């Protein structure tokens with residue numbers, strides 16, 4: 001059994017750009033508890049009012065089996081624990097578990113704390129003992145343990161001994177600077193495990209050499225039974241041990257039941273929940289939980305996966321709550337297309353699929369990108385089968401007016417054929433030419449298709465296409481995302497002219513919404 005301590009709410013918030021409100025912290029703590037995390041480190045109550053308030057709010061919250069921990073430092077040099085305001089703030093958090101960090105590396109004792117090696121040992125022993133006397137479980141985080149051990153093993157071990165004498169029940173070896181190698185971590189952890197029989201040994205690795213997961217696994221193989229990390233690897237500098245990578249590896253590959261396997265079905269949802277609360281975009285390429293983790297693009301791969309998913313998947317995606325996806329692009333073969341068309345509910349013969357594939361490859365050469373624009377791909381297939389479109393744009397114009405640099409507004413006209421009638425409408429917008437075009441187009445078609453009132457534009461991205469004319473003469477690709485209720489779908493347009501590319505992408509979105517009104521089936525549709 002390996003105990004899991006999550007420090008997203010403490011070390012995670014030491015990561016650049018990862019900021020949580022008190023409400024976010026409370027919500028995440030509850031989610032971590034539901035997920036089955038054993039110890040949830042909520043923050044450093046002596047550090048700031050937000051963390052202090054978090055612990056006040058958590059006093060009434062039932063976390064079930066999970067235990068809440070507050071984090072803090074050993075007492076200041078030459079002060080008794082009961083005189084140190086930071087120690088007292090930690091006590092007032094009233095958590096069942098206290099995580100104390102102390103110095104293991106002589107460099108830090110002498111140059112950061114500016115105290116003697118003996119006083120540091122007393123600081124560790126006294127502070128641990130103080131909390132143990134108050135009935136708290138103390139987890140001792142030995143900061144810079146591996147660096148300290150490499151320089152002066154006897155002193156590093158003496159700091160652990162001081163924590164044990166104080167009554168700490170878990171000694172955690174921290175790779176604080178994140179530069180240790182798995183073989184060093186293995187050897188040093190093994191020496192500590194053998195030197196401290198009966199004491200739980202843990203690991204807290206950082207990811208500065210991209211080795212946090214490897215180092216955690218090395219420590220566990222050497223006998224560590226407690227790991228500390230964060231969801232999505234947020235944390236100081238390059239981040240902390242990423243639990244969303246470590247946990248499935250421990251459980252599914254090493255067979256170590258850190259959490260019950262069925263809990264890991266909620267892993268992707270938990271990962272996205274934390275990103276959502278922090279208002280950060282999820283990492284698409286994250287192992288196990290990223291959107292791309294089970295997305296198959298190359299034709300050879302898709303062809304094999306359709307025959308047997310094990311050919312290109314190391315685990316079934318559903319084990320971690322993820323889904324298999326097939327992408328369409330210029331590295332596709334017929335299998336990608338047939339799989340995607342089946343997902344979209346479109347029947348094409350092999351011959352038609354071949355023509356569609358040629359068309360996709362030619363358009364991608366011109367600058368289109370269909371892998372993130374399934375709605376445009378659907379329309380392409382629809383047109384290839386001779387399907388009718390609900391409208392046809394026959395012309396447009398756009399004007400931008402301004403009497404100074406901050407006064408611009410735009411007006412647009414569009415000519416759209418709907419059935420037998422030709423609509424010619426105009427609209428203006430203070431938000432720029434694309435918005436004016438969108439308004440004019442909607443005005444033209446809404447009277448015929450009132451259901452489009454429920455469709456809204458949610459994202460708009462422009463990208464300059466490389467390998468063409470430079471600067472403002474470059475071609476552009478526009479990607480648009482639209483929403484209808486819970487459903488999101490994306491389209492693409494490419495042209496030398498940004499407004500033409502925009503109108504292509506916009507009108508693809510509206511045409512798709514009209515042609516494919518019932519995309520509520522399970523597993524169908526792009527996920528936003």
Ligand SMILES: CC(=O)SCCNC(=O)CCNC(=O)[C@H](O)C(C)(C)COP(=O)(O)OP(=O)(O)OC[C@H]1O[C@@H](n2cnc3c(N)ncnc32)[C@H](O)[C@@H]1OP(=O)(O)O
Pocket residue numbers: 014044046047048073074075076077101102103112113114123143176236
């Ligand atoms: C490896 C880790 O991630 S440990 C966690 C680190 N996390 C944080 O630092 C985030 C929260 N920190 C804070 O809010 C502030 O730094 C506080 C409130 C803790 C301290 O603030 P200040 O009193 O203004 O001190 P400051 O931040 O400038 O310096 C840290 C002090 O803690 C001392 N210190 C560092 N580690 C320890 C330790 N383990 N035990 C005791 N004292 C320590 C330093 O020697 C320094 O003391 P000095 O002011 O006498 O030089």
Ligand SMILES: CC(=O)C(=O)O
Pocket residue numbers: 011101141142143144174175176204206
């Ligand atoms: C304690 C801690 O966060 C570290 O050593 O990295």
